[in-house]
Amino acid sequence: MLEIKNLHASVEDKEILKGIDLKVNAGEVHAIMGPNGSGKSTLAEVIAGQEEFEVGEGSILLEGEDLEELSPEERAHKGVFLSFQYPVEIPGVSVTNFMKTAINESRKAQGLEDMPANEMLKKIREKSEMLEIDRKFLSRSLNEGFSGGEKKRNEIFQMAMMEPKLAILDETDSGLDIDALRIVANGVNKLRSKDNAIIVITHYQRLLEYIVPDFVHVLHNGKIVKSGTKELALELEEKGYDWLKEETAV
């Protein structure tokens, strides 16, 4: 599904990613953990096509296709989805209208007609119920005045609507209380299939109790310094990140 080779990325001449290698197969869930400033969000945004970052060496392949020349929207059309750590507030555009536009633009890019209105409504109803989202919420302006938890839940709602091949969840757990975390995690688990892949970026192990990863990677100083199975997350929770820093310094 996703193959990242020796990826380097920088912003304003400051190198943040310093050679990332990562392979994610269809049907897998990978967790990327790491201390603040290790480059987790940068990695997520670079995969999604944020133009603010300068990609130097290395490549990102989605189903064998190099994403380098593709715009964020083209990557979305190919099935890349990023759940934002800080979803942007857009007053004046309702959640429903936003989703309609997003889905129909993606369909247009694939040479499809607009989704019929009743089908769209059905889908919106189904997915919002899955995430226990109040219907009133859908006519509100996108993220405007939403609580942190509502914003994250709305991100996963969008993921459910877009049905991506590769979903990257950037700190989706931050700002969520335990009930919301459970709802969001359940939603994500329902979206897991043998045909898609999910990358969960998190600082804490808590989310991984609900979304159980197949692999865990630790990012430190722009590099993946350790990879393992879900037990690695527990180890990190217990020991913190300092031992890794020491280990990599040696």
Add this chain to the structure above:
Amino acid sequence: MDLKEKLVSSFMAFEDGLDLDHPVHEERNTAIKNFETKGFPTKKDEAWKYTSLRGLQKVDFSIFPKQETSLEYKDVKKYFLHEIDTYKIVFVDGVYSSYLSETTHDGVDVCLMSSAFSKPMFQQVIEVYFNKAASKEESLTSLNTAFCKEGAYIYIPKNKMPKKPIQILHLATGNEAALMLQPRNLIVAEDNAEVQIIERHQSLTSNEVFTNSVTEIFAGKDAIVDYYKVQNDESTASLVDNTYISQKDSSVVKVHTFSLGGKLIRNNLNFYQNGERIDSTLKGVTILADKQHVDHHTLVHHAQPNCESHQDYKGIFGDSSTGVFNGKIIVDKIAQKTDAFQQNNNILLSDKSTINSKPQLEIFADDVKCSHGCTIGQLDEEALFYLRSRGIPKKEAKALLMYAFANNVLESVRIPELKARINKIIADKLGVRMGFDL
């Protein structure tokens, strides 16, 4: 001969065929003298610092409308809000077009200034209202008063409401190489009356047009007036719109100004609150490109206690377009408990576009709530990435953000078909197709 000389020297010729004993004619005489003394405003006038009329004064404008030119409705239909039934007062090159119009005297008067000036049945209204709100000092208003002859006359008696909205449409055919128009409108909504009006100026060719319009609006006690100005003209058409609004107790007047095209647009929008518990709303969306120029000069004069005013102007400026927002609020000493709000937000899409925004508050009362805010920025890059990451292409994402930016103003348009129309004009301007209306 420059335009001022031409206008002043034409005044005598203009008087031919007018009733010189009519009381209105005295106003014309006084007005032409004021214009002759003051001339066109220049950049030395503080209020005209950023808007120059010099270029226009060099154009050899025809200043007297010729006879009625016939236009086929099908050729100009698109400039009408034809989706709904309305009264229509239509002028072609400044001359009333009965063929394109639909006026009424059924309980309300929706007709012409020329009738109001000449027919005895309207004389009383003219005496009470005509030129009572318009400035006698401002030179362009005086110029209009001097040459006033034709325009829309709307009179809504106490407790009445017209059956449908009213459209005032000024069309310019381009039969003249360059045409100057000076429509004069009078709108009176007596106590507890209600009216909705849409006004549009439209040039049909790329020949030069310069319109210097004056509109007086009077709202009686509890009256409700909804006024929409659609400014989406050719890039060779210039408009100076002088609107004067006088409100009595508990009246509600809302003016929406959509400035979406034209060469030079100057809106002088003046509200005078002559009563208590008055609500005045001034909203505008300006979306410009190329070298277009729009100057909004607003004035809200709070002269009595317990009144409100709300101003919300959004501007989006692309290419080398330029904008001005000058919002003046005066609160008299007796106007305690005034609640005056003013907001002007702007997005500059290019390095060459400019906006000059200036709040001007003169507050003499001590127990008031006055707030103003002004922002100038670019499109939010984070928001743009967010939308694009959901598969919305860059152009559409930008358009969506611009729509969202203008939404506050659009959502208060009370005629849904007009809202849809404005939406469409904006979408066309941005070169996108939106799957929904805001």
